Structure formats: structure tokens, C-alpha cells
Amino acid sequence: MRALTPKGAATRQRIVEGAAKLIRDHGPANVGLDDIRAATTTSKSQLFHYFPDGKADMLLAVAAHEAELVLAEQEPYLSDLTSWSQWEAWRDRVIARYAAQRRRCPLSALTAQLGLADPAVEGIITGMYTRWHRHVADGVRAVRPDADAERVATQIIGAIAGGATMLVATDDIRYLEIGLTDAIESLRNA
Amino acid sequence: MRALTPKGAATRQRIVEGAAKLIRDHGPANVGLDDIRAATTTSKSQLFHYFPDGKADMLLAVAAHEAELVLAEQEPYLSDLTSWSQWEAWRDRVIARYAAQRRRCPLSALTAQLGLADPAVEGIITGMYTRWHRHVADGVRAVRPDADAERVATQIIGAIAGGATMLVATDDIRYLEIGLTDAIESLRNA
DNA sequence: CATGGATTGGACTACGCGGTCCAAAATGCC
DNA sequence: GGCATTTTGGACCGCGTAGTCCAATCCATG
Structure with a gap:
């Protein structure tokens, strides 16, 4: 995660914002990685590429964003x-x-x-x-x-x-x- | 659930209280049916016998109890x-x-x-x-x-x-x- | 244009866990 | 005592979903 090209940063941002909206609308318990994947037009590997520690890592970024x-x-x-x-x-x-x-x-x-x-x-x-x-x-x-x-x-x-x-x-x-x-x-x- | 013998009622109560304590200590997300089963010395069938609609039904009883x-x-x-x-x-x-x-x-x-x-x-x-x-x-x-x-x-x-x-x-x-x-x-x- | 790292796609795996099922034991009732 | 009903045990199933993997592609840089 140290080297992030502009493109990568944009993707990461898109994931965070998409996930945030999804979670706002449906609640964290009702949102799976596949939902986020679909809503942000990304692939599974992208999710784990930008959030190596998985879902918890992602939700953390979402929480920071919402705060x-x-x-x-x-x-x-x-x-x-x-x-x-x-x-x-x-x-x-x-x-x-x-x-x-x-x-x-x-x-x-x-x-x-x-x-x-x-x-x-x-x-x-x-x-x-x-x-x-x-x-x-x-x-x-x-x-x-x-x-x-x-x-x-x-x-x-x-x-x-x-x-x-x-x-x-x-x-x-x-x-x-x-x-x-x-x-x-x-x-x-x- | 219409006919409940004293024994049955006691078991049901034991489940609710055990689950409540477990949830208080570890948070609802971290408590599974198996944990409740173990903590209350009951079997899977008992859980579903007293709470036919499953976990949600049980958590509801726990919530009422806590309230x-x-x-x-x-x-x-x-x-x-x-x-x-x-x-x-x-x-x-x-x-x-x-x-x-x-x-x-x-x-x-x-x-x-x-x-x-x-x-x-x-x-x-x-x-x-x-x-x-x-x-x-x-x-x-x-x-x-x-x-x-x-x-x-x-x-x-x-x-x-x-x-x-x-x-x-x-x-x-x-x-x-x-x-x-x-x-x-x-x-x-x- | 070559090369290496960043980025992306998507199939595949692992498995926790809620829920089902059937048979056995206990209990209540006449 | 015998029949019905409730209570109990625990193996089993199936699904949803987080997480893995490897190959393909893009892109910056010399």
C-alpha cells in the first residue's frame, strides 16, 4: 500500500465511498463484499489489494470517512x-x-x-x-x-x-x- | 409453545439468561448458537424447540429481558x-x-x-x-x-x-x- | 520498446454457523 | 401401567460469504 498511483488512489476512494453509501442505506450487517464489488464495479482482488486485512480494514476506512x-x-x-x-x-x-x-x-x-x-x-x-x-x-x-x-x-x-x-x-x-x-x-x- | 411444563419453562429461562450474560460479555456479534448451547448445557434441538423462529426469536427474548x-x-x-x-x-x-x-x-x-x-x-x-x-x-x-x-x-x-x-x-x-x-x-x- | 511494478478479473476454496431431522428419554395424564 | 406429549441429544446439511490465487493487463520509466 506504500506505492499508490493516482489511478489506484481513485479506485480506493471509489470503494470507500461506494461502501459507505451502501452501508448507510442497508446497514453494515446487510452489506457483503460482493455487494460492494458490484456497486463499485471492482473485482474481489481489488478489494483485497487496497485493503489487505480484509473487510475489517475496509470498514475501518469507511468509519474514518464517515467520522x-x-x-x-x-x-x-x-x-x-x-x-x-x-x-x-x-x-x-x-x-x-x-x-x-x-x-x-x-x-x-x-x-x-x-x-x-x-x-x-x-x-x-x-x-x-x-x-x-x-x-x-x-x-x-x-x-x-x-x-x-x-x-x-x-x-x-x-x-x-x-x-x-x-x-x-x-x-x-x-x-x-x-x-x-x-x-x-x-x-x-x- | 402453547404447552410448557415447568421443566420446559425453566430450560427456556436458563437459555435466555445464559444468552443474555454471554451477549453482555462478548457482544451479540461474537456469540453463536453453539456458544449459547455450551454455556447453558443445552442441545441444538432445545434452542429451536423453545425458539422456533431461530436465533432472531431468541435475541428478541433476550432483548425483552434486558429491557x-x-x-x-x-x-x-x-x-x-x-x-x-x-x-x-x-x-x-x-x-x-x-x-x-x-x-x-x-x-x-x-x-x-x-x-x-x-x-x-x-x-x-x-x-x-x-x-x-x-x-x-x-x-x-x-x-x-x-x-x-x-x-x-x-x-x-x-x-x-x-x-x-x-x-x-x-x-x-x-x-x-x-x-x-x-x-x-x-x-x-x- | 522493454521491463518491472501496480492494477485488475474472476474462478475457486474454506468454513463458520444457522437451521433441520429423527430417534431416545423423560414426563404428564387417565 | 400405558399412551401421548414434551423434552432432549447430537449428527448432519447447506448456504452465504470472507478470503485466496494466478494469470492478464495497464502504465510509468529508462
């Missing part, structure tokens, strides 16, 4: 929570995003499938949450310099995680709406 | 959130319980494995959350008759769900501690 997306889709707001209007725009974006995907949460599905035992998976997930947390904490410091930014960020990230979990479990978006809205509101009235 | 446990372990507090000291005792119980189980959340693992598509699974999960929500809302009405009990309950359940999710994802209990504590605190200061 990246989660944060990317919150931009440009997440990196610039410097005013209340930015906070509100961010909140709306987050809620809209989850409302759109409904129960299909790629990350929770993937981590459940891969298992947190794998340190590589764990690294991806904790890394994502760390970055997310830091962005939010930075935002808190920007609008409420006297607040305990770490604690508030923990509360807010927790509210989102809970909202997402309840959305998956019960198909009810209100947990996210209420949790996130109230958390921001209580910060505003601090 | 029951989640609520049962919050008693006697959950059903009697009529004073702030009861609220605090309940909160401590919930936090202690999750702190003890750490990343092994039986419910999230099971639902992820079974998939929300199955209406039977969905029924178990939503049923559990509905009861949980109702208990909390009753508690809110008891200590803050003027509050919007439904909204507060949504917020609190969401905080717990988020704390549990983050605990599984990052092995960090603070999301639950802070989320639940702050939610109750904000109710108290309402």
Missing part, C-alpha cells in the same frame, strides 16, 4: 461559534441533518458492527469526539468567557449524542431538538 | 420520584449502574444487532422508553407541578441516553454525570 463527514457537515458553523446567530445556525444545521437521515446513523451502526475493542476504531471515534468537543468548547469561550467551557461542551455534546441515540431508537427527533435547544438556551441565560 | 432489567434496576426510586432526595438517589443509582457496566451496554448492542426494522424489536425498545419517560414525567409533576413535565422528561431521558452513548463510545462517564446532574439541577432551579 470526517459528521464534522464536515457542520461547517462552516462549527469552527466559528463566535456569535449567538452562529450558534443558532449551527444548531439548526445539526437538527436538520439528523432529521434528514432519520434512523440511519452511519457512525453508531458502524461502531456497533466493528466493536469498540479494536483500538483503531476507538481512535477514530474518540478522535472525532475530541475535535467536536474542542470546537464547541471554543465556541463557549467565545460567547461566554466566564463559563466552564469544558463542562458546557460536555453537556452539549452529550445532548446531541442522546438526541441521536433516541432518534435511532424511537424515530423521534424531539429529544435532539429539546436537548440541544435547552442546552444552548441555558448557556445563553447563564 | 426489563434496565427499568428494574432503577427501582424503587424510579417509581417514586416524589422528593428531591429520591431524585438524587435515583440519579446516583443510574450513574453507579452505568459506571459499573462501563462500555457494555446490553441494549444498545442488541438493538444495533437486531436492527430497528423489525417491528417486534422496535416495540420492545419504544415500550421501554415510553415507560421510562412516563415515570420521569410523573416525578417532574410531583416536585414541580408547574413545569412542562413532558419536555423536562424528554430532556432528562435524552441526557441519560447521551451519557450512555458517550460512555460506550469514549469510556468517559462524565457525559452522563454532567448531563444528568445539570438536567436535574436546572429543573430544581426552575
Whole structure:
């Protein structure tokens, strides 16, 4: 995997994105290598050429890709929570995003499938949450310099995680709406 | 399954509990029928005798069993959130319980494995959350008759769900501690 | 144009595991 | 005690699917 020509890199990318979409649509448990092969017009040997350790290796790349997306889709707001209007725009974006995907949460599905035992998976997930947390904490410091930014960020990230979990479990978006809205509101009235 | 002698009922129970423990310890994906068979000293035919529809049927029974446990372990507090000291005792119980189980959340693992598509699974999960929500809302009405009990309950359940999710994802209990504590605190200061 | 490495195709293998089956033993019932 | 029903044992089957292998082809570089 050290020498990767542009063509090879493109193929690898095509596999990751194709697999990600497939998994998003059908769930990781219902997607086999043959499905991915068919959806990405590749051959078995290509799959194992670019992911020598097999399926787990591939799912790992998919997970990293999805984790990246989660944060990317919150931009440009997440990196610039410097005013209340930015906070509100961010909140709306987050809620809209989850409302759109409904129960299909790629990350929770993937981590459940891969298992947190794998340190590589764990690294991806904790890394994502760390970055997310830091962005939010930075935002808190920007609008409420006297607040305990770490604690508030923990509360807010927790509210989102809970909202997402309840959305998956019960198909009810209100947990996210209420949790996130109230958390921001209580910060505003601090 | 209509006629079940005491002996049969006992065997069935043994299977469910054994499978539940096994799944709690190793994750649903890593437990096969043979493992369950070995752990419960039963034979293949018994498994299919008591769960004619196979593994899915069995996991369903396990999920129902675990869902029951989640609520049962919050008693006697959950059903009697009529004073702030009861609220605090309940909160401590919930936090202690999750702190003890750490990343092994039986419910999230099971639902992820079974998939929300199955209406039977969905029924178990939503049923559990509905009861949980109702208990909390009753508690809110008891200590803050003027509050919007439904909204507060949504917020609190969401905080717990988020704390549990983050605990599984990052092995960090603070999301639950802070989320639940702050939610109750904000109710108290309402 | 020659050569070696990257890339691709697709048939083939291995096997874990869910599920089936039938016969034997235990149990309940009159 | 005898008949019906439930309970149990465990060998066996079949399928889905991850993973292997080797040959063919593309492509960069000298």
C-alpha cells in the first residue's frame, strides 16, 4: 500500500465511498463484499489489494470517512461559534441533518458492527469526539468567557449524542431538538 | 409453545439468561448458537424447540429481558420520584449502574444487532422508553407541578441516553454525570 | 520498446454457523 | 401401567460469504 498511483488512489476512494453509501442505506450487517464489488464495479482482488486485512480494514476506512463527514457537515458553523446567530445556525444545521437521515446513523451502526475493542476504531471515534468537543468548547469561550467551557461542551455534546441515540431508537427527533435547544438556551441565560 | 411444563419453562429461562450474560460479555456479534448451547448445557434441538423462529426469536427474548432489567434496576426510586432526595438517589443509582457496566451496554448492542426494522424489536425498545419517560414525567409533576413535565422528561431521558452513548463510545462517564446532574439541577432551579 | 511494478478479473476454496431431522428419554395424564 | 406429549441429544446439511490465487493487463520509466 506504500506505492499508490493516482489511478489506484481513485479506485480506493471509489470503494470507500461506494461502501459507505451502501452501508448507510442497508446497514453494515446487510452489506457483503460482493455487494460492494458490484456497486463499485471492482473485482474481489481489488478489494483485497487496497485493503489487505480484509473487510475489517475496509470498514475501518469507511468509519474514518464517515467520522470526517459528521464534522464536515457542520461547517462552516462549527469552527466559528463566535456569535449567538452562529450558534443558532449551527444548531439548526445539526437538527436538520439528523432529521434528514432519520434512523440511519452511519457512525453508531458502524461502531456497533466493528466493536469498540479494536483500538483503531476507538481512535477514530474518540478522535472525532475530541475535535467536536474542542470546537464547541471554543465556541463557549467565545460567547461566554466566564463559563466552564469544558463542562458546557460536555453537556452539549452529550445532548446531541442522546438526541441521536433516541432518534435511532424511537424515530423521534424531539429529544435532539429539546436537548440541544435547552442546552444552548441555558448557556445563553447563564 | 402453547404447552410448557415447568421443566420446559425453566430450560427456556436458563437459555435466555445464559444468552443474555454471554451477549453482555462478548457482544451479540461474537456469540453463536453453539456458544449459547455450551454455556447453558443445552442441545441444538432445545434452542429451536423453545425458539422456533431461530436465533432472531431468541435475541428478541433476550432483548425483552434486558429491557426489563434496565427499568428494574432503577427501582424503587424510579417509581417514586416524589422528593428531591429520591431524585438524587435515583440519579446516583443510574450513574453507579452505568459506571459499573462501563462500555457494555446490553441494549444498545442488541438493538444495533437486531436492527430497528423489525417491528417486534422496535416495540420492545419504544415500550421501554415510553415507560421510562412516563415515570420521569410523573416525578417532574410531583416536585414541580408547574413545569412542562413532558419536555423536562424528554430532556432528562435524552441526557441519560447521551451519557450512555458517550460512555460506550469514549469510556468517559462524565457525559452522563454532567448531563444528568445539570438536567436535574436546572429543573430544581426552575 | 522493454521491463518491472501496480492494477485488475474472476474462478475457486474454506468454513463458520444457522437451521433441520429423527430417534431416545423423560414426563404428564387417565 | 400405558399412551401421548414434551423434552432432549447430537449428527448432519447447506448456504452465504470472507478470503485466496494466478494469470492478464495497464502504465510509468529508462
